[in-house]
Amino acid sequence: MTKKLKIVVLAKQVPDTRNVGKNAMKEDGTVNRAALPAIFNPEDMNALEQALRLKDSHPGSVVLLLTMGPARAAEIIREGYYRGADGGVLLTDRKFAGADTLATSYALAMALKKMQPDIIIAGRQAIDGDTAQVGPQVAEKLSLPQVTYAEDIVGFEKNRLVVKRRLERGVESVRTPLPVVITVHATAPECRPRNAKQLMRFKHARTLTEEQDNEHNSYLPLVSPESLRIPEWSVADVGGEESHYGLSGSPTKVKKIENIVFQAKESKRLTSSFEEIDMLMSELISSHTIG
Amino acid sequence: MANFYKDNRDLKFQFNHPLMSKIVRLKEQDFKDSGNFDYAPCNFEDTVDSYDKVMEILGEICGETIASNAEEVDKHGPHHENGRVTYAPGTQKNQDTLTQAGLYGMSLPREFGGLNFSMVPYVMAAEIVARADAGFANIWGLQDCAETIHEFGSDEIKQEFLPRINLGETCSMDLTEPDAGSDLQAVMLRASYNETAGMWYLNGVKRFITNGDAQIKLVLARSEENTTDGRGLSYFVHDQAWGGVTVRRIENKLGIKGSPTCELVFNNAPAKIVGERRMGLIKYVMSLMNGARLGVGAQSVGISEAAYREALKYAHERAQFGKPIIQFPAVYEMLAVIKAKLQASRALLYETTRFVDLYKAYGFVGESRKLTPEERTESKLYQKQADMLTPMLKLMASEYSNQNAYDSLQIHGGSGFMKDYPIERLFRDARITTIYEGTSQLQVVAAQRYVTNGGYLALMREYEKIPLKAEHELLKKILIEMTLQYEKSVELLAGKDNDYIDFHARRLVEMASHIIMSYLLIIDSQTDDSFENSAQIFINKSRAWNNERYTYLKDFSPFQLSSFLAVKEERVPEA
Numbered sequence: 001m002t003k004k005l006k007i008v009v010l011a012k013q014v015p016d017t018r019n020v021g022k023n024a025m026k027e028d029g030t031v032n033r034a035a036l037p038a039i040f041n042p043e044d045m046n047a048l049e050q051a052l053r054l055k056d057s058h059p060g061s062v063v064l065l066l067t068m069g070p071a072r073a074a075e076i077i078r079e080g081y082y083r084g085a086d087g088g089v090l091l092t093d094r095k096f097a098g099a100d101t102l103a104t105s106y107a108l109a110m111a112l113k114k115m116q117p118d119i120i121i122a123g124r125q126a127i128d129g130d131t132a133q134v135g136p137q138v139a140e141k142l143s144l145p146q147v148t149y150a151e152d153i154v155g156f157e158k159n160r161l162v163v164k165r166r167l168e169r170g171v172e173s174v175r176t177p178l179p180v181v182i183t184v185h186a187t188a189p190e191c192r193p194r195n196a197k198q199l200m201r202f203k204h205a206r207t208l209t210e211e212q213d214n215e216h217n218s219y220l221p222l223v224s225p226e227s228l229r230i231p232e233w234s235v236a237d238v239g240g241e242e243s244h245y246g247l248s249g250s251p252t253k254v255k256k257i258e259n260i261v262f263q264a265k266e267s268k269r270l271t272s273s274f275e276e277i278d279m280l281m282s283e284l285i286s287s288h289t290i291g
Numbered sequence: 292m293a294n295f296y297k298d299n300r301d302l303k304f305q306f307n308h309p310l311m312s313k314i315v316r317l318k319e320q321d322f323k324d325s326g327n328f329d330y331a332p333c334n335f336e337d338t339v340d341s342y343d344k345v346m347e348i349l350g351e352i353c354g355e356t357i358a359s360n361a362e363e364v365d366k367h368g369p370h371h372e373n374g375r376v377t378y379a380p381g382t383q384k385n386q387d388t389l390t391q392a393g394l395y396g397m398s399l400p401r402e403f404g405g406l407n408f409s410m411v412p413y414v415m416a417a418e419i420v421a422r423a424d425a426g427f428a429n430i431w432g433l434q435d436c437a438e439t440i441h442e443f444g445s446d447e448i449k450q451e452f453l454p455r456i457n458l459g460e461t462c463s464m465d466l467t468e469p470d471a472g473s474d475l476q477a478v479m480l481r482a483s484y485n486e487t488a489g490m491w492y493l494n495g496v497k498r499f500i501t502n503g504d505a506q507i508k509l510v511l512a513r514s515e516e517n518t519t520d521g522r523g524l525s526y527f528v529h530d531q532a533w534g535g536v537t538v539r540r541i542e543n544k545l546g547i548k549g550s551p552t553c554e555l556v557f558n559n560a561p562a563k564i565v566g567e568r569r570m571g572l573i574k575y576v577m578s579l580m581n582g583a584r585l586g587v588g589a590q591s592v593g594i595s596e597a598a599y600r601e602a603l604k605y606a607h608e609r610a611q612f613g614k615p616i617i618q619f620p621a622v623y624e625m626l627a628v629i630k631a632k633l634q635a636s637r638a639l640l641y642e643t644t645r646f647v648d649l650y651k652a653y654g655f656v657g658e659s660r661k662l663t664p665e666e667r668t669e670s671k672l673y674q675k676q677a678d679m680l681t682p683m684l685k686l687m688a689s690e691y692s693n694q695n696a697y698d699s700l701q702i703h704g705g706s707g708f709m710k711d712y713p714i715e716r717l718f719r720d721a722r723i724t725t726i727y728e729g730t731s732q733l734q735v736v737a738a739q740r741y742v743t744n745g746g747y748l749a750l751m752r753e754y755e756k757i758p759l760k761a762e763h764e765l766l767k768k769i770l771i772e773m774t775l776q777y778e779k780s781v782e783l784l785a786g787k788d789n790d791y792i793d794f795h796a797r798r799l800v801e802m803a804s805h806i807i808m809s810y811l812l813i814i815d816s817q818t819d820d821s822f823e824n825s826a827q828i829f830i831n832k833s834r835a836w837n838n839e840r841y842t843y844l845k846d847f848s849p850f851q852l853s854s855f856l857a858v859k860e861e862r863v864p865e866a
């Protein structure tokens with residue numbers, strides 16, 4: 001008998017830093033979010049695909065998305081619907097704003113306590129921060145096992161979930177009990193496309209905030225059916241210590257930001273003799289390039 | 292991310308056409324599905340919003356997946372073994388992705404798992420897929436077959452086959468045989484009925500069948516013994532799972548190499564009849580071919596679009612004599628003409644599509660209620676216009692896609708001749724468009740009757756009535772003169788024998804095409820300035836093209852024909 005799983009995918013709306021133009025950065029060195037299109041974080045997309053594959057192989061399972069962000073991040077939930085997810089929650093509150101990875105994982109962990117999933121799947125890292133910290137921190141806060149760098153969630157073997165991890169020099173298979181937090185690597189299969197019918201079914205899914213703004217789909221009736229309402233959770237909905245949220249819960253301080261311009265310098269040609277390689281190694285160690 | 296819908300504003304423009312709301316209302320039959328299907332639209336804006344968003348999905352898949360696979364698919368091609376065909380890996384990936392995206396069965400009703408899209412977005416999708424990979428566009432486009440099953444099949448056959456289309460099963464259209472190409476009346480594949488089995492059985496050979504190893508096959512076969520003409524042919528559906536059909540070989544081709552072209556052997560292959568006996572060719576295949584010709588029109592426009600973009604990019608990048616080659620009049624003229632022909636053929640493509648949409652939609656409305664007399668008249672008119680423009684579109688769009696690919700390759704110079712740039716593939720892929728689904732010569736045969744019966748002229752006069760901006764009056768004057776010249780040209784044929792008329796037919800069909808496409812471009816310029824340059828260029832070129840044809844025709848004497856007839860007596864000398 002196959003299990004019915006409740007899977008939550010952690011997904012973030014990020015500025016598309018892959019196609020940066022001239023005004024991608026602000027004067028102060030932070031990302032100019034307004035100038036870049038907002039997209040579904042790429043590795044979270046790989047995570048979603050893993051979740052959907054589990055759903056395919058375990059009929060009756062549900063896949064939900066959890067995202068924290070401003071009102072427009074509801075697009076993440078819709079995007080999930082279009083690709084085959086069953087819904088999701090938008091964590092949104094002014095009090096969440098200014099969160100670093102610690103405060104973010106606290107908020108996500110509090111919401112996850114409420115959702116009670118069997119499996120939590122996240123992308124390895126988000127392209128606007130590249131920290132790879134949120135997934136592991138969520139696991140720690142929930143005291144759950146974690147499997148990072150997953151490339152393939154293979155399936156169950158005697159109540160243990162088998163996961164293949166992408167390591168620097170190969171792959172490793174691990175077995176884990178549930179519940180578990182898994183972070184997915186970009187080498188995992190890319191996400192399936194949006195499906196036309198799913199899109200038509202769920203393009204009207206809106207949060208209450210969006211409905212009130214009514215910017216979205218303005219030709220539609222003002223109130224969409226309850227089944228298409230995307231829930232918004234605030235600090236009050238998930239509970240916890242207010243001081244752990246947002247700016248006040250974020251110990252990270254940015255000390256200095258430097259502009260780095262990549263430059264090609266002169267190249268050196270080496271033979272494969274041991275002496276020359278030794279010389280290169282000591283040169284690199286003394287210049288702190290390595291070691 | 293590359294998106295072949297979003298990067299081309301001329302596509303979305305089509306959704307703003309004034310006829311669109313009528314098309315949608317008829318197709319959705321006043322939104323009757325909105326209570327029964329959770330993905331059905333509730334009003335016009337909702338429908339067009341869905342068209343737009345679904346085109347975005349398709350545009351992304353085409354830009355990211357299909358276009359990236361095209362080179363490899365062209366090189367690798369399909370594989371034939373043990374009577375079966377396997378696609379190139381890239382082709383299979385394209386197919387799987389489009390299936391996951393739910394983009395098969397786009398025009399089928401929702402009760403059969405379709406999206407119930409009107410023809411405009413469906414044809415647009417065909418154009419976009421063809422821009423990404425013209426060969427793959429065939430495999431995807433063969434979902435047209437489902438459209439004929441829907442239109443003519445019994446309820447039982449519809450239930451049996453149609454729901455499988457959206458799940459990604461593919462089709463083939465099996466008409467051509469070694470001795471029946473342009474002349475399909477000569478089809479010999481035999482269909483015989485077995486009373487006890489209650490089934491038809493097919494025996495014979497089909498040739499040049501695209502995607503011949505499809506799960507669902509529509510076959511034209513001779514069901515009436517001792518007949519030799521089109522009236523002895525019926526139309527059948529065969530399920531691959533029933534067995535009896537093997538692929539004897541696949542062709543090694545110049546272009547569209549990813550699309551398997553198969554020779555099929557039918558050996559007691561079971562089949563069911565679609566529609567009525569004896570109506571195979573005269574009714575059903577004609578309808579299927581009209582749909583497929585629209586598809587080749589879309590494919591041709593897609594190839595033109597791809598070629599134009601390649602040439603434009605290259606002309607900016609390549610410098611000679613100290614400047615980018617686009618600075619040279621010879622090059623920028625070529626580019627501007629490519630674009631004008633591209634936009635002209637696209638205008639004709641969607642105009643034709645709208646007429647097809649309207650008469651088909653009326654047909655389906657007519658199944659659930661009686662049409663009013665006005666609706667019936669309108670439906671007939673749209674059908675006539677669709678029949679009239681379809682061969683014109685197939686002829687012109689396919690010829691332009693070849694001319695455009697040729698000129699775009701020329702702009703690449705020597706690099707264009709190499710495998711390093713996509714243009715050589717586009718050039719090869721374009722070549723088939725003037726051949727299959729009826730050669731250009733056969734399109735002229737089909738179009739010719741609307742030259743003689745005044746159909747085209749009447750349409751020109753309709754367009755003439757549409758008011759234009761003051762600054763376009765000069766162009767309008769040119770078009771009115773061209774129409775008069777066309778009328779005179781038709782009169783020159785009055786009373787001449789058939790050979791004489793056939794000899795000049797293409798000239799006249801082309802003259803009519805130039806005028807009609809010119810009108811469409813100038814009409815589009817009324818709502819969007821971006822068509823104005825192409826309208827200017829196309830109208831002035833058309834005037835010159837038509838002058839040439841008129842002069843030739845006017846000064847042509849039957850005596851000249853004899854110089855042509857002489858070639859009939861020539862033989863290739865024996866070695």
Ligand SMILES: Cc1cc2nc3c(=O)[nH]c(=O)nc-3n(C[C@H](O)[C@H](O)[C@H](O)COP(=O)(O)OP(=O)(O)OC[C@H]3O[C@@H](n4cnc5c(N)ncnc54)[C@H](O)[C@@H]3O)c2cc1C
Pocket residue numbers: 464465466467471472473474498499500501502544552723726727728729730731732733736
């Ligand atoms: C790649 C490819 C894929 C194809 N896919 C399919 C498919 O899926 N299903 C299918 O059924 N068929 C398919 N065909 C067949 C295609 O439709 C025929 O090749 C086409 O209709 C022409 O027939 P033919 O090749 O026998 O040429 P012919 O009919 O022999 O024509 C040869 C020449 O004579 C000219 N000619 C013939 N008759 C006339 C006339 N009355 N007036 C003026 N000129 C005339 C033609 O224009 C042409 O120039 C495919 C062909 C190719 C090459």
